[in-house]
Amino acid sequence: MTSLQWGGRFTSAPDASLLAFGSSLVDDLVLAAFDVLTSHAHVDALAGGGIIDTTRAAALHAAIARVGQEIENGQFAAYAQSSGAEDVHGAIDARVRELEPEHGAFLHAGRSRNDQVATTLALYARARAEDAAARCRSIARSLLERASNELEAGTRLCATTHWQPAQPVLLAFWLVAAAEPFARGAKRFSAAAESASECCPLGSSALAGSSLPLDRQAAATRLEFARPSRNAMDAVGTRDAALDVAHAYVRACVDASRIAEELVIWATPAFGYVKLGDASSTGSSLMPQKRNPDIFELTRGVASAQIGTYAGALSSLTGMALSYHRDLQETKRQIVDGIERAARALAAFERALADTTFVRDACNAHAADGYAVATDMADALIAQGTSARDAHAQIGALVRRAEEAGEPLDLSARASVEGKVTYGSTSPAAVRAAIASLVDELESFDKLRMTRS
Numbered sequence: 001m002t003s004l005q006w007g008g009r010f011t012s013a014p015d016a017s018l019l020a021f022g023s024s025l026v027d028d029l030v031l032a033a034f035d036v037l038t039s040h041a042h043v044d045a046l047a048g049g050g051i052i053d054t055t056r057a058a059a060l061h062a063a064i065a066r067v068g069q070e071i072e073n074g075q076f077a078a079y080a081q082s083s084g085a086e087d088v089h090g091a092i093d094a095r096v097r098e099l100e101p102e103h104g105a106f107l108h109a110g111r112s113r114n115d116q117v118a119t120t121l122a123l124y125a126r127a128r129a130e131d132a133a134a135r136c137r138s139i140a141r142s143l144l145e146r147a148s149n150e151l152e153a154g155t156r157l158c159a160t161t162h163w164q165p166a167q168p169v170l171l172a173f174w175l176v177a178a179a180e181p182f183a184r185g186a187k188r189f190s191a192a193a194e195s196a197s198e199c200c201p202l203g204s205s206a207l208a209g210s211s212l213p214l215d216r217q218a219a220a221t222r223l224e225f226a227r228p229s230r231n232a233m234d235a236v237g238t239r240d241a242a243l244d245v246a247h248a249y250v251r252a253c254v255d256a257s258r259i260a261e262e263l264v265i266w267a268t269p270a271f272g273y274v275k276l277g278d279a280s281s282t283g284s285s286l287m288p289q290k291r292n293p294d295i296f297e298l299t300r301g302v303a304s305a306q307i308g309t310y311a312g313a314l315s316s317l318t319g320m321a322l323s324y325h326r327d328l329q330e331t332k333r334q335i336v337d338g339i340e341r342a343a344r345a346l347a348a349f350e351r352a353l354a355d356t357t358f359v360r361d362a363c364n365a366h367a368a369d370g371y372a373v374a375t376d377m378a379d380a381l382i383a384q385g386t387s388a389r390d391a392h393a394q395i396g397a398l399v400r401r402a403e404e405a406g407e408p409l410d411l412s413a414r415a416s417v418e419g420k421v422t423y424g425s426t427s428p429a430a431v432r433a434a435i436a437s438l439v440d441e442l443e444s445f446d447k448l449r450m451t452r453s
Protein backbone atom coordinates (compact mmCIF):
# COMPACT_ATOMS: atom_id res chain seq x y z
CA MET A 1 0.00 0.00 0.00
CA THR A 2 1.37 3.40 -0.89
CA SER A 3 1.63 5.83 1.97
CA LEU A 4 1.34 8.83 -0.30
CA GLN A 5 -2.13 10.28 -0.17
CA TRP A 6 -2.10 11.39 -3.80
CA GLY A 7 -0.70 10.28 -7.16
CA GLY A 8 -3.58 9.40 -9.46
CA ARG A 9 -3.05 12.32 -11.80
CA PHE A 10 0.69 11.65 -12.26
CA THR A 11 2.15 9.20 -14.69
CA SER A 12 5.39 8.61 -12.81
CA ALA A 13 6.53 8.59 -9.21
CA PRO A 14 7.93 11.69 -7.54
CA ASP A 15 11.70 12.07 -7.28
CA ALA A 16 12.76 10.31 -4.08
CA SER A 17 15.23 12.99 -3.01
CA LEU A 18 12.65 15.74 -3.48
CA LEU A 19 10.07 13.75 -1.58
CA ALA A 20 12.60 13.35 1.22
CA PHE A 21 13.32 17.08 1.18
CA GLY A 22 9.62 17.87 1.39
CA SER A 23 8.93 15.42 4.20
CA SER A 24 8.04 16.87 7.58
CA LEU A 25 7.81 13.53 9.34
CA VAL A 26 10.83 13.97 11.63
CA ASP A 27 9.54 17.35 12.68
CA ASP A 28 5.90 16.55 13.19
CA LEU A 29 6.07 13.14 14.88
CA VAL A 30 5.66 15.00 18.16
CA LEU A 31 2.17 15.94 16.93
CA ALA A 32 1.09 12.31 16.44
CA ALA A 33 -1.08 12.03 19.55
CA PHE A 34 -2.83 15.28 18.64
CA ASP A 35 -3.56 14.04 15.11
CA VAL A 36 -5.25 11.04 16.71
CA LEU A 37 -7.60 13.41 18.56
CA THR A 38 -8.21 15.32 15.33
CA SER A 39 -8.92 12.09 13.45
CA HIS A 40 -11.45 10.90 16.05
CA ALA A 41 -13.19 14.28 15.76
CA HIS A 42 -13.28 13.99 11.99
CA VAL A 43 -15.01 10.62 12.29
CA ASP A 44 -17.62 12.35 14.49
CA ALA A 45 -18.05 15.01 11.80
CA LEU A 46 -18.49 12.34 9.12
CA ALA A 47 -20.93 10.32 11.21
CA GLY A 48 -22.80 13.40 12.44
CA GLY A 49 -23.35 14.46 8.85
CA GLY A 50 -24.54 10.99 7.84
CA ILE A 51 -21.57 10.61 5.45
CA ILE A 52 -20.61 7.32 7.11
CA ASP A 53 -22.83 4.95 9.06
CA THR A 54 -22.34 3.96 12.69
CA THR A 55 -20.61 0.66 11.85
CA ARG A 56 -18.02 2.43 9.76
CA ALA A 57 -17.61 5.16 12.37
CA ALA A 58 -17.04 2.57 15.10
CA ALA A 59 -14.50 0.71 12.96
CA LEU A 60 -12.62 3.94 12.24
CA HIS A 61 -12.66 5.04 15.89
CA ALA A 62 -11.29 1.62 16.89
CA ALA A 63 -8.48 1.73 14.34
CA ILE A 64 -7.56 5.31 15.29
CA ALA A 65 -7.53 4.28 18.95
CA ARG A 66 -5.16 1.41 18.09
CA VAL A 67 -2.82 3.91 16.42
CA GLY A 68 -3.11 6.02 19.56
CA GLN A 69 -1.90 3.06 21.62
CA GLU A 70 0.98 2.45 19.23
CA ILE A 71 1.98 6.08 19.60
CA GLU A 72 1.81 5.81 23.37
CA ASN A 73 3.85 2.62 23.60
CA GLY A 74 6.48 3.99 21.24
CA GLN A 75 5.90 1.57 18.35
CA PHE A 76 4.49 4.10 15.96
CA ALA A 77 7.63 6.20 15.31
CA ALA A 78 9.46 3.34 13.62
CA TYR A 79 6.39 2.48 11.57
CA ALA A 80 5.96 6.10 10.48
CA GLN A 81 9.59 6.45 9.49
CA SER A 82 9.51 3.35 7.33
CA SER A 83 6.07 4.12 5.89
CA GLY A 84 7.22 6.52 3.21
CA ALA A 85 4.53 8.98 4.30
CA GLU A 86 5.13 12.68 3.77
CA ASP A 87 4.18 13.64 7.26
CA VAL A 88 2.73 12.27 10.48
CA HIS A 89 -0.79 12.83 9.15
CA GLY A 90 -0.12 10.66 6.12
CA ALA A 91 1.51 8.01 8.30
CA ILE A 92 -1.49 7.82 10.63
CA ASP A 93 -3.86 7.64 7.67
CA ALA A 94 -1.74 4.83 6.18
CA ARG A 95 -1.74 2.92 9.46
CA VAL A 96 -5.52 3.26 9.81
CA ARG A 97 -5.96 1.90 6.27
CA GLU A 98 -3.67 -1.02 7.17
CA LEU A 99 -5.48 -1.81 10.40
CA GLU A 100 -8.90 -1.38 8.87
CA PRO A 101 -8.73 -2.45 5.20
CA GLU A 102 -12.49 -2.30 4.75
CA HIS A 103 -13.27 1.13 6.21
CA GLY A 104 -9.91 2.88 6.55
CA ALA A 105 -9.96 4.52 3.13
CA PHE A 106 -13.11 6.47 4.08
CA LEU A 107 -11.42 8.40 6.90
CA HIS A 108 -10.07 11.17 4.71
CA ALA A 109 -13.46 12.06 3.18
CA GLY A 110 -13.98 15.82 3.26
CA ARG A 111 -10.66 16.30 5.01
CA SER A 112 -7.48 17.89 3.76
CA ARG A 113 -4.15 17.90 5.49
CA ASN A 114 -4.59 21.65 5.47
CA ASP A 115 -7.42 21.69 8.02
CA GLN A 116 -5.91 18.63 9.72
CA VAL A 117 -2.52 20.33 10.28
CA ALA A 118 -4.15 23.55 11.49
CA THR A 119 -6.35 21.67 13.98
CA THR A 120 -3.59 19.37 15.19
CA LEU A 121 -1.18 22.24 15.70
CA ALA A 122 -3.79 24.21 17.66
CA LEU A 123 -4.42 21.22 19.95
CA TYR A 124 -0.70 20.74 20.48
CA ALA A 125 -0.17 24.44 21.21
CA ARG A 126 -3.07 24.49 23.68
CA ALA A 127 -1.71 21.47 25.57
CA ARG A 128 1.80 22.90 25.74
CA ALA A 129 0.42 26.25 26.87
CA GLU A 130 -1.44 24.55 29.71
CA ASP A 131 1.72 22.66 30.74
CA ALA A 132 3.70 25.87 30.71
CA ALA A 133 1.11 27.81 32.70
CA ALA A 134 1.38 25.12 35.39
CA ARG A 135 5.19 25.22 35.19
CA CYS A 136 5.25 29.01 35.61
CA ARG A 137 2.92 28.83 38.57
CA SER A 138 5.06 26.20 40.19
CA ILE A 139 8.26 28.22 39.66
CA ALA A 140 6.54 31.29 41.11
CA ARG A 141 5.26 29.32 44.09
CA SER A 142 8.64 27.86 44.94
CA LEU A 143 10.26 31.30 44.72
CA LEU A 144 7.60 32.63 47.09
CA GLU A 145 8.18 29.80 49.52
CA ARG A 146 11.83 30.70 49.60
CA ALA A 147 10.89 34.34 49.99
CA SER A 148 8.93 33.47 53.15
CA ASN A 149 11.90 31.59 54.57
CA GLU A 150 14.35 34.37 53.80
CA LEU A 151 11.95 36.97 55.21
CA GLU A 152 11.87 34.95 58.41
CA ALA A 153 15.68 34.86 58.45
CA GLY A 154 15.88 38.59 57.64
CA THR A 155 18.51 37.99 54.93
CA ARG A 156 19.64 41.20 53.25
CA LEU A 157 21.25 41.76 49.91
CA CYS A 158 23.01 44.62 48.18
CA ALA A 159 20.77 45.24 45.17
CA THR A 160 22.44 46.71 42.13
CA THR A 161 21.62 48.85 39.16
CA HIS A 162 24.19 48.81 36.35
CA TRP A 163 25.70 45.98 38.46
CA GLN A 164 26.92 48.72 40.85
CA PRO A 165 25.82 48.72 44.51
CA ALA A 166 22.50 50.57 44.69
CA GLN A 167 20.46 49.96 47.84
CA PRO A 168 20.12 47.25 50.47
CA VAL A 169 17.05 45.07 50.04
CA LEU A 170 15.71 41.93 51.64
CA LEU A 171 16.64 38.76 49.77
CA ALA A 172 12.92 37.95 50.04
CA PHE A 173 12.22 41.12 48.06
CA TRP A 174 14.50 39.89 45.26
CA LEU A 175 12.77 36.51 45.35
CA VAL A 176 9.35 38.13 44.94
CA ALA A 177 10.77 40.17 42.06
CA ALA A 178 11.90 36.89 40.52
CA ALA A 179 8.46 35.32 41.05
CA GLU A 180 6.37 38.15 39.55
CA PRO A 181 7.35 37.53 35.89
CA PHE A 182 6.41 33.86 36.22
CA ALA A 183 3.00 34.77 37.64
CA ARG A 184 2.53 37.07 34.64
CA GLY A 185 3.87 34.30 32.40
CA ALA A 186 1.25 31.89 33.73
CA LYS A 187 -1.45 34.37 32.74
CA ARG A 188 0.13 34.85 29.33
CA PHE A 189 0.12 31.08 28.76
CA SER A 190 -3.50 30.79 29.87
CA ALA A 191 -4.54 33.54 27.48
CA ALA A 192 -2.61 31.79 24.71
CA ALA A 193 -4.29 28.46 25.55
CA GLU A 194 -7.61 30.24 25.35
CA SER A 195 -6.83 31.70 21.95
CA ALA A 196 -5.86 28.19 20.79
CA SER A 197 -9.29 26.98 21.98
CA GLU A 198 -11.31 29.59 20.22
CA CYS A 199 -12.16 28.08 16.88
CA CYS A 200 -11.82 24.65 15.35
CA PRO A 201 -10.40 24.60 11.79
CA LEU A 202 -11.45 21.00 11.14
CA GLY A 203 -14.04 20.79 8.38
CA SER A 204 -12.53 23.71 6.51
CA SER A 205 -11.13 21.07 4.13
CA ALA A 206 -8.51 22.41 1.73
CA LEU A 207 -9.58 26.06 1.91
CA ALA A 208 -13.14 26.43 0.68
CA GLY A 209 -15.12 24.16 2.95
CA SER A 210 -16.71 20.92 1.78
CA SER A 211 -19.62 19.78 -0.34
CA LEU A 212 -20.02 16.88 2.11
CA PRO A 213 -22.31 17.79 5.04
CA LEU A 214 -19.65 17.50 7.76
CA ASP A 215 -20.93 18.04 11.29
CA ARG A 216 -18.41 20.67 12.22
CA GLN A 217 -19.99 21.40 15.57
CA ALA A 218 -19.55 17.75 16.60
CA ALA A 219 -15.84 17.95 15.80
CA ALA A 220 -15.44 21.26 17.62
CA THR A 221 -17.26 19.92 20.66
CA ARG A 222 -15.18 16.76 20.89
CA LEU A 223 -11.97 18.77 20.67
CA GLU A 224 -13.21 21.35 23.21
CA PHE A 225 -13.06 24.34 20.93
CA ALA A 226 -15.55 27.14 21.57
CA ARG A 227 -16.89 26.95 18.00
CA PRO A 228 -16.03 25.89 14.45
CA SER A 229 -13.92 28.41 12.56
CA ARG A 230 -15.91 31.01 10.64
CA ASN A 231 -13.88 31.22 7.46
CA ALA A 232 -12.25 28.17 5.92
CA MET A 233 -9.60 30.13 4.05
CA ASP A 234 -8.42 31.90 7.19
CA ALA A 235 -8.64 28.72 9.26
CA VAL A 236 -6.22 26.70 7.11
CA GLY A 237 -3.75 29.55 6.73
CA THR A 238 -3.50 31.15 10.15
CA ARG A 239 -0.92 30.15 12.75
CA ASP A 240 -1.86 32.92 15.15
CA ALA A 241 -2.74 30.82 18.18
CA ALA A 242 0.35 28.59 17.93
CA LEU A 243 2.49 31.69 17.53
CA ASP A 244 0.94 33.18 20.68
CA VAL A 245 1.95 30.07 22.58
CA ALA A 246 5.45 30.07 21.07
CA HIS A 247 5.75 33.73 21.98
CA ALA A 248 4.72 33.05 25.57
CA TYR A 249 7.43 30.35 25.72
CA VAL A 250 10.08 32.75 24.43
CA ARG A 251 9.02 35.30 27.03
CA ALA A 252 9.21 32.73 29.85
CA CYS A 253 12.68 31.70 28.68
CA VAL A 254 13.80 35.31 28.64
CA ASP A 255 12.41 35.78 32.17
CA ALA A 256 14.26 32.66 33.33
CA SER A 257 17.44 33.84 31.63
CA ARG A 258 17.55 37.03 33.69
CA ILE A 259 17.42 35.07 36.93
CA ALA A 260 19.88 32.55 35.56
CA GLU A 261 22.33 35.34 34.73
CA GLU A 262 22.19 36.76 38.24
CA LEU A 263 22.68 33.32 39.79
CA VAL A 264 25.64 32.56 37.52
CA ILE A 265 27.32 35.71 38.79
CA TRP A 266 26.28 35.20 42.41
CA ALA A 267 27.80 31.72 42.29
CA THR A 268 31.27 33.10 41.51
CA PRO A 269 33.73 33.35 44.45
CA ALA A 270 33.73 37.14 44.00
CA PHE A 271 30.10 37.15 45.21
CA GLY A 272 29.51 33.80 46.85
CA TYR A 273 25.84 34.60 47.50
CA VAL A 274 24.65 31.22 46.24
CA LYS A 275 25.86 27.64 46.23
CA LEU A 276 24.99 25.43 43.31
CA GLY A 277 23.90 21.92 44.22
CA ASP A 278 25.71 18.80 43.04
CA ALA A 279 22.68 17.64 41.06
CA SER A 280 22.69 20.70 38.85
CA SER A 281 26.41 21.52 38.62
CA THR A 282 29.00 20.18 36.25
CA GLY A 283 32.74 19.73 36.57
CA SER A 284 35.60 20.25 34.17
CA SER A 285 37.44 17.46 32.40
CA LEU A 286 40.70 19.29 33.14
CA MET A 287 40.31 21.59 36.16
CA PRO A 288 39.55 19.49 39.21
CA GLN A 289 38.21 22.37 41.33
CA LYS A 290 35.44 23.35 38.95
CA ARG A 291 31.74 23.62 39.77
CA ASN A 292 30.05 25.10 36.73
CA PRO A 293 26.51 26.51 36.45
CA ASP A 294 25.84 24.92 33.05
CA ILE A 295 22.08 24.67 33.44
CA PHE A 296 21.73 28.38 34.14
CA GLU A 297 24.09 29.17 31.26
CA LEU A 298 21.99 26.97 28.99
CA THR A 299 18.88 28.77 30.23
CA ARG A 300 20.42 31.98 28.87
CA GLY A 301 21.56 30.30 25.69
CA VAL A 302 18.23 28.67 24.95
CA ALA A 303 16.43 31.96 25.57
CA SER A 304 18.40 33.79 22.93
CA ALA A 305 18.23 30.88 20.49
CA GLN A 306 14.45 30.76 21.00
CA ILE A 307 14.11 34.39 20.03
CA GLY A 308 15.76 33.42 16.74
CA THR A 309 13.51 30.40 16.23
CA TYR A 310 10.41 32.45 17.00
CA ALA A 311 11.54 35.21 14.65
CA GLY A 312 12.07 32.54 11.97
CA ALA A 313 8.54 31.20 12.42
CA LEU A 314 7.04 34.66 12.26
CA SER A 315 9.14 35.71 9.34
CA SER A 316 8.12 32.65 7.31
CA LEU A 317 4.61 34.15 7.28
CA THR A 318 5.68 37.49 5.88
CA GLY A 319 3.93 38.20 2.61
CA MET A 320 2.36 34.77 2.43
CA ALA A 321 -0.93 34.80 0.52
CA LEU A 322 -4.01 33.70 2.46
CA SER A 323 -4.91 29.98 2.76
CA TYR A 324 -2.41 27.10 2.94
CA HIS A 325 1.04 27.27 1.32
CA ARG A 326 3.77 24.77 1.88
CA ASP A 327 5.98 27.37 3.55
CA LEU A 328 3.67 26.82 6.52
CA GLN A 329 5.44 23.53 7.07
CA GLU A 330 8.54 25.55 8.00
CA THR A 331 6.46 27.83 10.21
CA LYS A 332 5.17 24.76 12.01
CA ARG A 333 8.63 23.22 12.35
CA GLN A 334 9.98 26.35 13.99
CA ILE A 335 6.99 26.75 16.28
CA VAL A 336 7.22 23.13 17.43
CA ASP A 337 11.02 23.11 17.75
CA GLY A 338 10.89 26.32 19.73
CA ILE A 339 8.20 25.12 22.08
CA GLU A 340 9.81 21.71 22.69
CA ARG A 341 13.23 23.16 23.46
CA ALA A 342 11.83 25.96 25.57
CA ALA A 343 9.70 23.51 27.57
CA ARG A 344 12.79 21.41 28.34
CA ALA A 345 14.75 24.52 29.30
CA LEU A 346 12.06 25.72 31.70
CA ALA A 347 11.87 22.30 33.35
CA ALA A 348 15.68 22.21 33.75
CA PHE A 349 15.71 25.76 35.07
CA GLU A 350 13.11 24.93 37.70
CA ARG A 351 15.05 21.86 38.78
CA ALA A 352 18.39 23.74 39.01
CA LEU A 353 16.75 26.58 40.90
CA ALA A 354 15.46 24.14 43.51
CA ASP A 355 19.03 22.85 43.83
CA THR A 356 20.52 26.30 44.52
CA THR A 357 20.94 27.56 48.08
CA PHE A 358 21.54 31.07 49.37
CA VAL A 359 24.55 31.74 51.56
CA ARG A 360 22.90 34.07 54.05
CA ASP A 361 26.12 35.24 55.74
CA ALA A 362 27.66 36.26 52.44
CA CYS A 363 24.52 38.13 51.38
CA ASN A 364 24.25 39.94 54.72
CA ALA A 365 27.96 40.74 54.87
CA HIS A 366 27.82 42.70 51.63
CA ALA A 367 24.37 44.27 51.97
CA ALA A 368 25.67 47.79 52.67
CA ASP A 369 28.66 47.56 50.31
CA GLY A 370 29.54 50.52 48.14
CA TYR A 371 27.79 53.05 50.41
CA ALA A 372 24.45 51.54 49.43
CA VAL A 373 22.73 53.26 52.38
CA ALA A 374 23.54 56.76 51.08
CA THR A 375 20.03 57.29 49.68
CA ASP A 376 18.45 56.63 53.08
CA MET A 377 20.76 59.18 54.67
CA ALA A 378 19.76 61.74 52.05
CA ASP A 379 16.08 60.85 52.64
CA ALA A 380 16.59 61.44 56.36
CA LEU A 381 17.84 64.96 55.65
CA ILE A 382 14.90 65.61 53.32
CA ALA A 383 12.49 64.40 56.01
CA GLN A 384 13.99 67.08 58.29
CA GLY A 385 13.35 69.83 55.73
CA THR A 386 16.49 69.88 53.57
CA SER A 387 15.84 70.15 49.82
CA ALA A 388 16.41 67.03 47.72
CA ARG A 389 19.19 68.76 45.85
CA ASP A 390 21.07 69.89 48.98
CA ALA A 391 20.60 66.51 50.65
CA HIS A 392 22.06 64.77 47.59
CA ALA A 393 25.05 67.11 47.57
CA GLN A 394 25.69 66.79 51.32
CA ILE A 395 25.52 63.01 51.38
CA GLY A 396 27.55 62.84 48.18
CA ALA A 397 30.29 64.79 49.93
CA LEU A 398 29.98 62.52 52.97
CA VAL A 399 30.45 59.47 50.72
CA ARG A 400 33.55 61.07 49.17
CA ARG A 401 35.10 61.69 52.60
CA ALA A 402 34.17 58.20 53.85
CA GLU A 403 35.69 56.68 50.73
CA GLU A 404 38.93 58.64 51.22
CA ALA A 405 39.07 57.54 54.85
CA GLY A 406 38.14 53.96 53.94
CA GLU A 407 35.22 54.08 56.36
CA PRO A 408 31.60 52.90 55.97
CA LEU A 409 28.61 55.23 56.40
CA ASP A 410 26.93 55.32 59.74
CA LEU A 411 23.74 53.45 58.85
CA SER A 412 23.15 49.73 58.76
CA ALA A 413 21.61 47.82 55.88
CA ARG A 414 19.01 46.54 58.30
CA ALA A 415 17.96 50.08 59.28
CA SER A 416 17.84 51.00 55.58
CA VAL A 417 15.52 48.14 54.76
CA GLU A 418 13.35 48.58 57.83
CA GLY A 419 13.05 52.30 57.21
CA LYS A 420 11.16 51.91 53.94
CA VAL A 421 7.51 52.91 54.22
CA THR A 422 6.01 52.78 50.73
CA TYR A 423 3.67 50.15 49.36
CA GLY A 424 5.68 47.68 47.27
CA SER A 425 8.96 48.54 48.96
CA THR A 426 11.55 46.25 50.48
CA SER A 427 10.45 46.80 54.10
CA PRO A 428 9.67 43.52 55.86
CA ALA A 429 5.98 44.47 56.18
CA ALA A 430 5.68 45.36 52.49
CA VAL A 431 7.45 42.18 51.41
CA ARG A 432 5.20 40.09 53.68
CA ALA A 433 2.15 41.71 52.08
CA ALA A 434 3.53 41.20 48.56
CA ILE A 435 4.15 37.51 49.22
CA ALA A 436 0.63 37.05 50.58
CA SER A 437 -0.93 38.91 47.68
CA LEU A 438 0.95 36.97 45.01
CA VAL A 439 0.26 33.64 46.74
CA ASP A 440 -3.44 34.60 46.72
CA GLU A 441 -3.30 35.54 43.08
CA LEU A 442 -1.74 32.19 42.16
CA GLU A 443 -4.30 30.33 44.25
CA SER A 444 -7.31 32.08 42.77
CA PHE A 445 -5.85 31.35 39.38
CA ASP A 446 -5.67 27.65 40.27
CA LYS A 447 -9.27 27.69 41.49
CA LEU A 448 -10.41 29.38 38.28
CA ARG A 449 -8.70 26.69 36.24
CA MET A 450 -10.25 23.95 38.35
CA THR A 451 -13.77 25.29 37.92
CA ARG A 452 -13.21 25.58 34.17
CA SER A 453 -11.95 22.06 33.61
Ligand code: ARG
Residues within 6 Å of the ligand: 024, 028, 086, 087, 113, 114, 117, 324, 326, 328, 329, 332
Ligand atom coordinates in the same frame (compact mmCIF):
# COMPACT_ATOMS: atom_id res chain seq x y z
N1 ARG B 1 3.30 18.27 5.65
C1 ARG B 1 2.56 19.47 5.43
C2 ARG B 1 2.62 20.36 6.66
O1 ARG B 1 3.05 19.93 7.64
C3 ARG B 1 1.16 19.22 5.09
C4 ARG B 1 1.06 18.97 3.67
C5 ARG B 1 -0.09 19.61 3.09
N2 ARG B 1 0.21 19.48 1.72
C6 ARG B 1 -0.59 19.84 0.77
N3 ARG B 1 -0.19 19.62 -0.40
N4 ARG B 1 -1.71 20.38 1.05
O2 ARG B 1 2.26 21.51 6.62
